[in-house]
Amino acid sequence: MxxxxxxxxxxxxxxxxxxxxxxxxxxxxxxxxxxxxxxxxxxxxxxxxxxxxxxxxxxxxxxxxxxxxxxxxxxxxxxxxxxxxxxxxxxxxxxxxxxxxxxxxxxxxxxxxxxxxxxxxxxxxxEIEEADFYVGSYSFGDRTRAFLKVQDGCDYKCTYCTIPLARGISRSDSLENVLENAKKISEKGIKEIVLTGVNIGDYGKGEFGNKKHEHTFLDLVKGLDTVEGIERLRISSIEPNLLKNETIDFVAQSKAFVPHFHIPLQSGSNEVLKAMRRRYMKELYVDRVTKIKEVMPDACIGVDVIVGFPGETDEYFIDTYNFLNELDISYLHVFTYSERENTPAAEMDAVVPLKVRKKRSKMLRGLSAKKRRAFYETQLGKTKTVLFEGENKEGYIHGFTENYVKVKTPWDPALVNTLHQVELQEIGEDGIVRFSYVEEKAVV
CATH class of the missing domain: 3.40.50.2300 (Response regulator)
Known part of the structure; x- marks a missing residue:
């Protein structure tokens, strides 16, 4: 054969x-x-x-x-x-x-x-206009976590972005299909699902991008919370204008959704946000962060930010830096703006020199490290649940708490894909948290 x-x-x-x-x-x-x-x-x-x-x-x-x-x-x-x-x-x-x-x-x-x-x-x-049907997908990043696609494409017209040109209009999987895929993941013994898509808060637009919302993002979240065997559900990235109070309130009392949000900001200057054609001003962003922290004080909040967008003056950048410094957020994903063909931003004046973009990026990465450490410090002494991952990294096994604090302990293959209650004790020199078991290796 x-x-x-x-x-x-x-x-x-x-x-x-x-x-x-x-x-x-x-x-x-x-x-x-x-x-x-x-x-x-x-x-x-x-x-x-x-x-x-x-x-x-x-x-x-x-x-x-x-x-x-x-x-x-x-x-x-x-x-x-x-x-x-x-x-x-x-x-x-x-x-x-x-x-x-x-x-x-x-x-x-x-x-x-x-x-x-x-x-x-x-x-x-x-032609991208022909990308009007939906194909459901899910993947296993490792033995502990799966990425579940719930939505594709985007109807937003952000001036820097090529994703609508590459992926077409916003369209969603049916709720029935998403739940079916979640069950398949659960049957494989995977403990955590991360919801993914291009613009997942826009979930609900039908297969052909029609505007009829058969189900909303809140319906999706509520439906997934009932899937047996999934210990954790994580919302990957959601636009601030689409993250509603009802969703935040539901996550706060949900059995499986974890207190971790990743919310793109892109700039802390309203002038730059307007030039980017974002669908909110920074005041709405503050409102979302305040609401999350009100109902989930230990929530981890990650932020996407772009530096060096055309027209971002020193003053506008400092506005962004100060805005993020004062905001109760946990870490940043910093992107240095790069020109993309066929986008309005590529034609804009007041181009920021590459050297300046890199310097600003470095400043925000430094701020991110400071923010992450400050967030970790607020968690010391608290009891959290850790899901251990499957890789032996230089003799250690790593894991994450429900609110995305990274921990490590000496490698033990028996820990892979298991959940344990731990007390977070101290931040190591590498920025990773050490812990003690609340009960000796008691699986949750």
Whole structure:
């Protein structure tokens, strides 16, 4: 009997991409392919691309070379956001044989009749307007956590962003489907689900992006809270204008949703927010943070912020810095603005020099470290529940509390994917918290 053909995957970018890679991988498995690690020799290499930062664009060529090194005769396929935005550019990269756009990537195995290497990559790419159907996805980041896709696409017109061009209109999975996928995850013994999508607070728009909201984000949250066997549910990233009081109140008393929110801000200057075409002012952001802390004092709040947007003067940047410094938040994800083709921001005047962007980015990263430590300090002496992860990192096993405090203890494989009540004791030199068990390794 002939050995099965081998396929390997590499994912760049966000949690959503990871969930979609897993779905694509399952379609290969259904066709009889054997999945191997990307560093091993395979017949087909699939690279799921990202276009959010310049860095992700540049990394693509390096990854193609890595695949060629493992097997120079392998068939290399590019999918994902960058593949939708610039298919011809990717097809021209040496070693790339096929590029599939936003709708084609989920039918990938239909394109595999001929695996002969090409001089130039073959492109199968739709107009983004055709990306009007929904494909549900979920992935297992490791044995402890799964990313569950609930929504795709975006109807917002932020001036810096290419995601609507890469992923199309906002559309959602049916509640029935989401709950079915959550049950499948639960049956695999996974303890935590992270909800993912492009704009998950917009959940409810039908399969074809119609405006009829059959279910709301609150319905989704309430439905998932009833799934048996899932110990933790985490909302990945939600726009401040879509995070409603009802959702915050529900999470505060929910059995599975954890007190951890990631809320994009992008700028602490209302003038910059207007230029970005964000759908809120900073006052609303303060209101959301205040509400969360009111009902969940120990909640962890993460913030996305972009530095160096066109027109961000020194004064506007200092406004952002001071705003974040005074806000009761826990950590920052800092993005240095980079020009993206076909976005209004790329045409704007008052461009911030790259050197200044990098300096501002460094300042905010320093603030993030300070904020995280200050948040961790408020948690010392408290009893929390830790879910341990599956990797041995230099003799230690790491885990996270429900409110996203990172802890570590000497490696013990028996701890993987188990929950334990601990008392948080001290912050180590590496910024990670040490703890003691409330009851000797008592599993919750």
């Amino acid at each position: 002939e050995d099965p053909k081998k396929v390997a995957f590499y994912t760049l970018g966000c949690k959503l991409n990871f969930s979609e890679t897993s779905t694509i991988a399952r379609s290969f498995k259904d066709e009889g392919f054997a999945r191997v690690d990307f560093s091993e020799a395979a017949d087909i290499y699939v690279i799921n691309t990202c276009s959010v930062t310049d860095n992700a664009d540049k990394r693509f060529k390096t990854i193609v070379k890595q695949a060629q090194k493992a097997n120079e005769n392998a068939f290399v396929i590019a999918v994902g956001c960058y593949a939708q935005l610039k298919p011809e550019e990717l097809a021209a990269v040496d070693g790339v044989d096929m590029v599939l756009g936003a709708t084609e990537k989920f039918k990938i195995t239909n394109y595999l009749n001929d695996l002969t290497k090409n001089d130039m990559g073959e492109v199968h790419s739709c």
